[in-house]
Amino acid sequence: xxxxxxxxxxxxxxxxxxxxxxxxxxxxxxxxxxxxxxxxxxxxxxxxxxxxxxxxxxxxxxxxxxxxxxxxxxxxxxxxxxxxxxxxxxxxxxxxxxxxxxxxxxxxxxxxxxxxxxxxxxxxxxxxxxxxxxxxxxxxxxxxxxxxxxxxxxxxxxxxxxxxxxxxxxxxxxxxxxxxxxxxxxxxxxxxxxxxxxxxxxxxxxxxxxxxxxxxxxxxxxxxxxxxxxxxxxxxxxxxxxxxxxxxxxxxxxxxxxxxxxxxxxxxxxxxxxxxxxxxxxxxxxxxxxxxxxxxxxxxxxxxxxxxxxxxxxxxxxxxxxxxxxxxxxxxxxxxxxxxxxxxxxxxxxxxxxxxxxxxxxxxxxxxxxxxxxxxxxxxxxxxxxxxxxxxxxxxxxxxxxxxxxxxxxxxxxxxxxxxxxxxxxxxxxxxxxxxxxxxxxxxxxxxxxxxxxxxxxxxxxxxxxxxxxxxxxxxxxxxxxxxxxxxxxxxxxxxxxxxxxxxxxxxxxxxxxxxxxxxxxxxxxxxxxxxxxxxxxxxxxxxxxxxxxxxxxxxxxxxxxxxxxxxxxxxxxxxxxxxxxxxx
Ligand code: NOJ
Numbered sequence: 001x002x003x004x005x006x007x008x009x010x011x012x013x014x015x016x017x018x019x020x021x022x023x024x025x026x027x028x029x030x031x032x033x034x035x036x037x038x039x040x041x042x043x044x045x046x047x048x049x050x051x052x053x054x055x056x057x058x059x060x061x062x063x064x065x066x067x068x069x070x071x072x073x074x075x076x077x078x079x080x081x082x083x084x085x086x087x088x089x090x091x092x093x094x095x096x097x098x099x100x101x102x103x104x105x106x107x108x109x110x111x112x113x114x115x116x117x118x119x120x121x122x123x124x125x126x127x128x129x130x131x132x133x134x135x136x137x138x139x140x141x142x143x144x145x146x147x148x149x150x151x152x153x154x155x156x157x158x159x160x161x162x163x164x165x166x167x168x169x170x171x172x173x174x175x176x177x178x179x180x181x182x183x184x185x186x187x188x189x190x191x192x193x194x195x196x197x198x199x200x201x202x203x204x205x206x207x208x209x210x211x212x213x214x215x216x217x218x219x220x221x222x223x224x225x226x227x228x229x230x231x232x233x234x235x236x237x238x239x240x241x242x243x244x245x246x247x248x249x250x251x252x253x254x255x256x257x258x259x260x261x262x263x264x265x266x267x268x269x270x271x272x273x274x275x276x277x278x279x280x281x282x283x284x285x286x287x288x289x290x291x292x293x294x295x296x297x298x299x300x301x302x303x304x305x306x307x308x309x310x311x312x313x314x315x316x317x318x319x320x321x322x323x324x325x326x327x328x329x330x331x332x333x334x335x336x337x338x339x340x341x342x343x344x345x346x347x348x349x350x351x352x353x354x355x356x357x358x359x360x361x362x363x364x365x366x367x368x369x370x371x372x373x374x375x376x377x378x379x380x381x382x383x384x385x386x387x388x389x390x391x392x393x394x395x396x397x398x399x400x401x402x403x404x405x406x407x408x409x410x411x412x413x414x415x416x417x418x419x420x421x422x423x424x425x426x427x428x429x430x431x432x433x434x435x436x437x438x439x440x441x442x443x444x445x446x447x448x449x450x451x452x453x454x455x456x457x458x459x460x461x462x463x464x465x466x467x468x469x470x471x472x473x474x475x476x477x478x479x480x481x482x483x484x485x486x487x488x489x490x491x492x493x494x495x496x497x498x499x500x501x502x503x504x505x506x507x508x509x510x511x512x513x514x515x516x517x518x519x520x521x522x523x524x525x526x527x528x529x530x531x532x533x534x535x536x537x538x539x540x541x542x543x544x545x546x547x548x549x550x551x552x553x554x555x556x557x558x559x560x561x562x563x564x565x566x567x568x569x570x571x572x573x574x575x576x577x578x579x580x581x582x583x584x585x
Contacts, residue, residue, distance in 0.1 A: 005094065006271045006294060007324055008464025009046035010454055011367035015333040016051050016075060017061060018406040019370055021418035028406065030076035034084040041091040043373060044454030047365070048088060049096040049198050051333060053081070057107050059167035060389050063200060064105035068185045085193045094195035096271060101182055102204040103168040111169050118156050124175045127161035129211060140213040141248050144240050145390050149248070163204055163248065165389055173205045173257060186264045196271025202287065202296070203276045206254040208247035215244045250278055258292040271295065273327060279303070281317040288325035297327045301359065302335045306342055306351060308477045308493040315362070316471055324363035324466045330356050331369040334400055340378045349375030349446055350530040353514045354491055357532035360457045361481055361489030363469055370407050374439055375446035379405030379427020387424055402427065410437035449514060456512040456534055462486035478502065478527060488535040492527045499528045509539040
């Protein structure tokens with residue numbers, strides 16, 4: 001049996017609303033996605049993940065689904081989606097769609113029925129509880145978006161639960177008919193040719209059967225009132241973070257749901273990729289083992305500071321525990337673009353590319369978010385824009401709008417995204433120079449380097465075939481990993497440490513560098529700060545520079561020959577370091 005098709009794949013997240021507007025209404029759509037499939041295939045990604053396009057009131061921009069099996073007319077039709085899927089396959093791309101099983105829209109027919117009476121057919125599809133003795137919510141759970149996780153419904157005199165907006169009622173996964181309905185939904189999409197699902201808040205779904213209060217993390221926070229959804233507008237999400245979520249997320253039983261889904265997916269060779277927001281390698285591992293999910297995102301990649309020890313100490317346990325069952329996001333529609341997170345400007349973009357190169361060196365699937373291939377920063381928006389419900393509920397904040405501004409394709413008033421009025425402004429920092437057109441075909445641009453990186457990754461099988469990962473440097477600003485004794489990936493995470501010089505084993509070849517200043521001279525790799533390189537340890541085919549064979553090299557008696565550098569294994573890696581701020585100091 002060969003390896004699964006998703007092993008070693010590179011993903012690309014499309015935020016459909018903001019990718020490309022084909023019909024001029026200012027909103028991205030599926031025809032826009034279809035038009036850009038060749039762009040994505042040329043870029044060298046393998047998996048295209050589409051954010052929700054389902055019929056939806058758009059209270060949370062599509063993460064409030066009113067029909068799981070259709071397409072919202074604002075985004076196109078089912079026929080367009082199916083044609084897009086076929087074309088993607090012809091281009092060698094796989095299409096993954098967003099499945100939102102934790103909650104529906106309050107407009108979903110199940111919920112409309114459920115709230116109509118206590119003995120409605122679909123009543124038990126949702127989580128209904130009696131008020132607390134004082135008439136308040138049944139417990140102290142809060143919504144991710146601020147405010148209580150419960151809304152009182154006058155018609156039937158009970159509260160319903162929602163871990164997000166009141167317009168996103170949580171489904172009741174203790175109800176077997178909900179489980180059956182989702183197995184049918186999965187089977188339908190996979191039968192239609194969809195290659196997999198990205199599962200929204202995959203660690204939620206199941207709640208404590210006794211609905212016990214969550215403990216508060218520390219003192220000093222009041223539970224939000226109904227009429228005051230966020231006590232502190234600047235920290236709406238922190239309200240959620242102030243509780244220890246022992247009873248509302250990551251409950252026993254949730255992984256069992258995915259074991260059942262795995263059986264459905266296996267029939268179609270489809271991928272189950274979880275948005276499991278658990279920043280703990282051991283807990284996360286439970287989701288990707290024993291025939292549950294095939295892969296899960298590791299969200300710690302979005303949290304790391306530009307610090308070599310943090311990169312090593314944080315990512316290494318994930319790799320050791322879950323290996324290639326992980327997906328590594330560089331950015332997402334919920335988090336800042338990497339270039340912004342790493343300080344913006346030229347340096348932010350350099351760091352983002354270097355960091356992505358490193359993620360491409362790990363086992364598993366690196367994921368770009370649209371615009372990352374340009375080194376794009378978040379759009380600079382006025383605070384009054386407030387389209388994201390987090391921003392709407394928390395006046396004075398931007399929420400996630402800045403990372404969702406439309407994709408700038410080419411110079412011009414609508415930046416090639418739309419001929420109409422974009423649903424969200426581009427941001428005052430978008431210029432002709434930040435467009436795809438300004439970079440496409442220009443060697444050395446962020447876009448062309450990203451394309452070169454992905455081509456290199458595809459060529460070097462040790463990076464995609466599940467080869468073991470060895471962490472070569474334990475300290476210093478350069479993080480070096482080795483894959484399968486064939487490839488090294490080095491990332492200089494310095495901040496004022498200066499360039500590093502790494503003495504490598506004989507006969508290496510520089511396969512990819514994020515900057516022209518990265519050089520391999522003889523056996524010494526010169527790595528400036530904020531750069532990364534991929535090195536072939538034993539090149540099998542000639543690159544641009546003719547390689548000497550091993551015997552010729554031995555005859556040259558180079559300085560490095562006094563070290564046993566032919567192989568790197570165990571603690572004695574054989575990497576020497578002569579430079580200021582080098583890896584082994
Ligand atoms: C995670 C999604 O990525 C986010 O955009 C959404 O608001 C929540 N889940 C709720 O569905």
